[in-house]
Amino acid sequence: MVISPLRRKTLRDLRRLWAQVIAIALVLAAGVATLILGTGAYASLDETRARYYETYRFADVFADMTRAPGALIADIRAIDGVLAAEARIVKLGLLDMPGMVEPGTMLFVSLPDGGDGGLNRLHLRQGRLPDPQSLREVVVSEGFAAAHRLRPGTAFAVVMNGQRRDLLVTGIALSPEFIYALGPGEMMPDPRRFGIAWLPGASLAAAYDLEGAFSNVVLKLVPGASADRVIETLDRLTAPYGGVGATPRADQTSHAFLDAELKQLSAMVRVLPPIFLLVAAMLVNMTLSRLITLEREQIGLLKAVGYSARAVAQHYVEFVLAIAALGIAIGFVAGAWLGAGMAQLYAKFFSFPFLVFMRDPQTYAIATIITTAAAVGGALLAVRRVLALPPAVAMSPPAPTDYRSRLAGVWRRxxxxxxxxxxxxxxxxxxxxxxxxxxxxxxxxxxxxxxxxxxxxxxxxxxxxxxxxxRQDAMVVFAGPEPARALYSARQLPGVLAAEPFRAVSARLSHRNLSRKLSIMGKPATPRLSRVLSPDLAPMAMPEAGLILSEALADALAVRPGDRVTVDFLEGNRRSLSLPVSGVSLGYVGLGAAMEISALNRAMGEGALISGVNLMLDDGAEADFYAAATTTPKTGFVAVMSLxxxxxxxxxxxxxxxxxxxxxxxxxxxxxxxxxxxxxxxxxxxxxxxxxxxxxxxxxxxxxxxxxxxxxxxxxxxxxxxxxxxxxxxxxxxxxxxxxxxxxxxxxxxxxxxxxxxxxxxxxxxxxxxxxxxxxxxxxxxxxxxxx
Amino acid sequence: MAATAEITFRTKGLTKVYRTGAQDVHALRGVDFQATQGEFIVILGPSGSGKSTFLNIVGGLDTATAGEAWFQDHQLTALGEKGLTQYRRDHVGFVFQFYNLVPSLTARENVALVTEIARRPMQPDEALALVGLSDRRDHFPAQLSGGEQQRVAIARAIAKNPEVLLCDEPTGALDSATGIRVLEALTQVNQAIGATTLVITHNAAIREIADRVVRFADGRIVEETVNATRKAPAEVSW
Known part of the structure; x- marks a missing residue:
């Protein structure tokens, strides 16, 4: 094969300027890699999640209630738009692992009677499902099993409804419901202190006195059905049974956190690659401009001997294309490698049973086209000027650089x-x-x-x-509302220096057409442990009547202090009333609304009830406290702030x-x-x-x-x-x-x-x-x- | 020039061999040379005769393969890179064929560039006056003719009050009339500051303005002529 002289020159130029070529190629490669990494990881996770949801029939709507009769499920199934509904018992219990001092929580979820036929199906990693007749057998979540080295055949102990029970692991599984398994009161998943156990409905019903009843329902909707409308009907049906309002998939904890993560990933794809490609285009332009200035006379000569401007331009574009090709190749490899690594990192953080690697040729094609365009664009800008010169002018050396400027006097001074x-x-x-x-x-x-x-x-x-x-050291959340005197028994627990009650009530807050479902926290008038802070970080006193909303909630409802919001309580007597917004507080996690505890109880039309206590502990007495708190029958779960x-x-x-x-x-x-x-x-x-x-x-x-x-x-x-x-x-x-x-x-x-x-x-x-x-x-x- | 005058340069058996691949190139084959203070010497010789190599070694730009070169009591052939830089900085003024001015600096600033690092410099304006360019001092090289640029280069070379002025083809890129003006500037400053001046040229016509003419051929000095009388640059032509 005969290589044309110009192409040979391209190859020699590349070799001569290798360091600059590599420096530019690396910037291009970074652009390509971040593009592929971002879109690839995004697509992989998105697709993995979609397939996981589909294969394991992840539900569309989730609802909790206190105790609904089994017959209600037929009414729920009959709601227009519902494809399938599954009644479950979902309850929190406490861990009693040997050697684990700190309190841990276990979420118990009932399995459908027919075994594995329903929604939110399990992906069994090891072992088998429990025998439907067994009261002991459970399947546990993989992260929890790994943290405690549980295998099929291992036994462990829990406290269910205040009673200690020994359970036997028959299998280890994953569920689309708990890809991001966040324990109650936690900010990050911690598989050591929070696990999920699936067990036969009968076994769970026996433990929680729910025979013939259920406490949770999950729905699969007909494609295209309106979740909002279904939820409206569902809420009406479950309200008499302590329903606290259903949650659409978008607000389901695991899904929402995963979604936020994907959102960040796609933001990275939008920000980083354009930066790299812009810089690369500038570098190509700079470098090529200089190269062309040095080769000005050669360009004139080439044109003089009959090469067309196009042929000369092509020569320089080829030089740049070679750099782009190198950058793209490095970017492909790095992007694919990093993308796989990143997807694996995500898979580790989130519990997926499998990972669908998306190697979308389209992503690579887009990366190639954009990168090449950036490089060639930078090159053409540089070549244009010299090509416009007549050969005779180009062949003579350029006029010496003129540094005259009006600033000359400035320098002298x-x-x-x-x-x-x-x-x-x-x-x-x-x-x-x-x-x-x-x-x-x-x-x-x-x-x-x-x-x-x-x-x-x-x-x-x-x-x-x-x-x-x-500022509390620990928070004890009761299994259900308790009379206010429960505060005094909490004070009696070993190691407790101070205790402060709180009341948490599920409610829907609305303003005009905007509404949000959340827990309203009732706190003492001037809380000392769990405080609400104003945007300038000053502790806020609880108003006598009226709500303090977190900034996020105030924004979501478009309200300002002085406005009134409609509060529909989703517990107790399910009252509805209008309350003034007394202030706006700082809050980074979730939506928050707080009010004075007795005002909250009055608004609910209930007596003095508390949902739990915030506690200050004596340093060194934590272990005793944990042991005592987790064996108190009233305890739903214990959150420890330091952990x-x-x-x-x-x-x-x-x-x-x-x-x-x-x-x-x-x-x-x-x-x-x-x-x-x-x-x-x-x-x-x-x-x-x-x-x-x-x-x-x-x-x-x-x-x-x-x-x-x-x-x-x-x-x-x-x-x-x-x-x-x-x-x-x-x-x-x-x-x-x-x-x-x-x-x-x-x-x-x-x-x-x-x-x-x-x-x-x-x-x-x-x-x-x-x-x-x-x-x-x-x-x-x-x-x-x-x-x- | 009186033989008793102080000796500025002295070389003995100065040899330079360039090893380029298979064949060694002998650029200098044992040059013995002497120059006294204030002497104006023209070095002639065809391309490849070794005259530039010689100038580069005595100017501290290149090193010898064998032999000795002395400037006053400094043995140049024993100096390292640092020592040679210091020697050039303190004692040598260079004038090049292509002027080598800094295009981003005006005439005055090009001269000041050197006076800022010199030990006993003259004022930049004084140096420009010596070459007759006072009125062009705020012009950039791009605004000056070739002859003017070369005179700026001379002003820059002499502004440090060097003991030695080395010129490699200073008129090589200039026409005759302009070249003569440059030579006038060179002879003037040679007299004014008393620097030993070595001028390399292809142009034999220039020899008549020198105290002494040295001819190089094949890496050796083949002829030395002392001019009994020096002509003024204006009297020569080519």
């Missing part, structure tokens, strides 16, 4: 060293390139600011939630290291790519001047200093811009991520800017040092013999 004047004039002579360099470096700073801020913000969230708001916080921090710590590594890596690729190319171009343009200065007696350090000060100017000017862009991206992310589930406080500390800048400056320094060898190797003799 500044009395800077001449080397500084050189640097400044050189930067100002090519403002677009300088700006591209600044913007490129700024982008790498921005990526870091936009990713690192979240850690500080989480710290802030922890500080506010656990050290200013929820919740610890789990929260552990989970984040695992992710933070990975996240920081990835983001610093990505930012470094940009910083190195931009700074290295900028430096190489500056060196190519000024190499002759710098060599002349060496001849004149400037030392290597002085000459490097000239080039480095130019880089330093670009890198330093980029910092504030990068902070600003990063701030903007972060703000956009906060807005995008805010949901009813949680809202993220927007806190960017100085250390975020400092860390981002230091990381980028370190990367810039490394690439500057890579140029040093070339500066030291400048040929002093050659420069005297040749005209530029």
């Amino acid at each position: 500044l009395s800077l060293p001449q080397t500084a004047v050189m640097t400044a004039r050189h930067l100002l002579r090519w403002p677009l390139r300088t700006l591209s360099g600044i913007l490129g470096v700024a982008m790498s700073v921005a990526i870091l600011v936009a990713s690192l801020w979240s850690f500080g913000s989480i710290d802030h969230m922890i500080d506010v939630t656990f050290f200013r708001g929820e 919740t916080l610890q789990r929260f921090k552990e989970t984040l710590a695992e992710n933070i290291t990975i996240m920081i590594t990835v983001y610093v890596g990505l930012a470094s690729i940009i910083a190195v790519g931009v700074v290295y190319n900028f430096a190489r171009i500056a060196l190519s343009e000024q190499g002759r001047e710098l060599a002349s200065l060496r001849v004149l007696g400037f030392t290597r350090a002085e000459v490097s200093g000239i080039l480095f000060s130019e880089l330093a100017a670009v890198v330093l000017l980029a910092q504030p811009l990068g902070w600003l862009i990063g701030y903007g991206i972060a703000l956009g992310m906060v807005t995008a991520f805010s949901s009813d589930l949680y809202r993220v406080p927007f806190v960017i500390g100085r250390e975020v800017y400092a860390t981002a800048s230091l990381a980028v400056i370190a990367a810039a320094l490394a690439s500057a040092l890579a140029i040093r060898g070339r500066i030291n190797g400048l040929d002093l003799i050659e420069v005297l013999k040749t005209r530029e």
Whole structure:
């Protein structure tokens, strides 16, 4: 095969400029990789979830009630739009694991009588389903089994309805209902302290005195049916039996958290790849502009001997295409590899029985097209100008660069060293390139600011939630409402220093056409343990009548203090009334509404009832307290704040290291790519001047200093811009991520800017040092013999 | 020039061999040379005769393979990279064929670039006055003619008050009339600051303005002529 001379030149150019080629290819690769990683992981998780839901018949509507007669299920099945309905018993119990001091909770879910035919089917990992006649046999969730090393055949003990029972594991399973298995009162899944056990309905009914009755129903809807309408009817049917209002799939805990995660992933796909592709296009443009300037005479010659402008343009586009191809290839491999890793990470965090890897050729095709377009676009802008020149003009050397400017007098007055004047004039002579360099470096700073801020913000969230708001050491939630005197028995528990009652009531709050279902918390007039904080972090007193809503809820209902909201209680006498909004409080997790406890009880039309107690414990007496609290019959579950916080921090710590590594890596690729190319171009343009200065007696350090000060100017000017862009991206992310589930406080500390800048400056320094060898190797003799 | 004058340069057996692949190229084959302070020497010779290599070694830009080169009491052939840089910085002024001015600096700033790092510099304006360019001092190289640029280069070279002025084809890129103006500038500053001046040229016509003419061929000095009388640059032509 004969390679045309121009193509041979392309190959030689690639080899000659290999370092710059690789630097640009890596930036392109980062764009491709993040695109593939993001879309791939998103598609994989989305598809995995969809198939999991479909195969295991994940329900569309979920409803809890106190005790509904078995016959009610027929009425529910008859609701228009319901395809299938399954009556279940779902109850919380307590763990009694040997060697586990801290309290743990177990959620018991009844299995359908016919075995495995219903909704939310189990995926059995090991063993078998329990014998429907057995009172002992259970299937447990995989995470819990792993945390406690349970296998089919192992026995363990629980407290069900105040009574200790020994259970025998027959199988280990996963369920689409608990992909994200969050225990009551927890912020992060903790399989050690929260497990799910599935057991025959009869066994569970016996334990909770629910023979012939059920406490939970799950529905599968006819495709296209309105969940809202079904829920309306369902709520009406279950209300007499203590129904607290049904939840559509969108609000189901596991689903909602998974959804929030997917939302973040898709945000990453929207933000990161465009940054990389933009920077890559700028780099291609910069580098190719310089290459073309150097080859101006060759281009003139080529055109003079009869090559068409198109052929010449094609030559340079081929050069860029080769770089793009390299970048795309690296990006494909890295993206696929990281995508698989990320999906696996998600699969570990969320409990999926399988993982559908989506290798959508369309994603790869899109990545290829966008990347190529970015690179070729950058190239064409660079080539256009030279192609327009007539061959005769192109063949003669370009006119010397003219540095005349109106600023000349300014420099003289500044009395800077001449080397500084050189640097400044050189930067100002090519403002677009300088700006591209600044913007490129700024982008790498921005990526870091936009990713690192979240850690500080989480710290802030922890500080506010656990050290200013929820200051109790433990929370005991009773299995059902108890008379107020239960507070005094709680005070008697070992290790308790102080106790504070609370009442939690399910209710629907509405304002105009907006409504939300949540728990209203009743608290003492001036709570000392579980406090409600105002947006400026001051503790708020509970109003005599009226509600304090969290910011998220106030936004969701579009209300301000002074407005009135309709409250439909979903428990007790199910009263409806209108209450004023007395204040708005800070709250990061979930939707919150609080009021004074006796005002709440009055509003409900009930006597003095409490749902649980918040407790301050004596350091060192925790173990005794746990033991006593979990054996008290009234106890539904016990939440321990320090354990919740610890789990929260552990989970984040695992992710933070990975996240920081990835983001610093990505930012470094940009910083190195931009700074290295900028430096190489500056060196190519000024190499002759710098060599002349060496001849004149400037030392290597002085000459490097000239080039480095130019880089330093670009890198330093980029910092504030990068902070600003990063701030903007972060703000956009906060807005995008805010949901009813949680809202993220927007806190960017100085250390975020400092860390981002230091990381980028370190990367810039490394690439500057890579140029040093070339500066030291400048040929002093050659420069005297040749005209530029 | 009186023989008793102080010796600026002295070389003994100066040899330079370039090893390029299979074949060694002998650029200098044992050059013995001496120059006294303030002497104006023209070095002639065809391409590849070793004259540039010689100038580069005595200018501290290149190292010798064998032999010795001395500047006053510094043995250049014993200096390392740092020492050579310091030598160029303190003692040598260079003028190149292609001027090698910094395009982003004005005439005055190009001169100031050197005076900022020199030990006993003259004022940049003084140096520009010596080459007759006071009125062009705020112009950038792109605004100056080739001859003017070369005179700026000379001003830059002499502004540090060097003991040595080394010029490699200073008129090579210029037409005759402009070249003569540049040579006038060179002879003027040679007299004004008393720097030993070595001028490499292809142009034999220039030899008549020198105190002494050294001819290189095949890596050796093959001929030395002392001019009894020096012509002024204006009297020569080519």
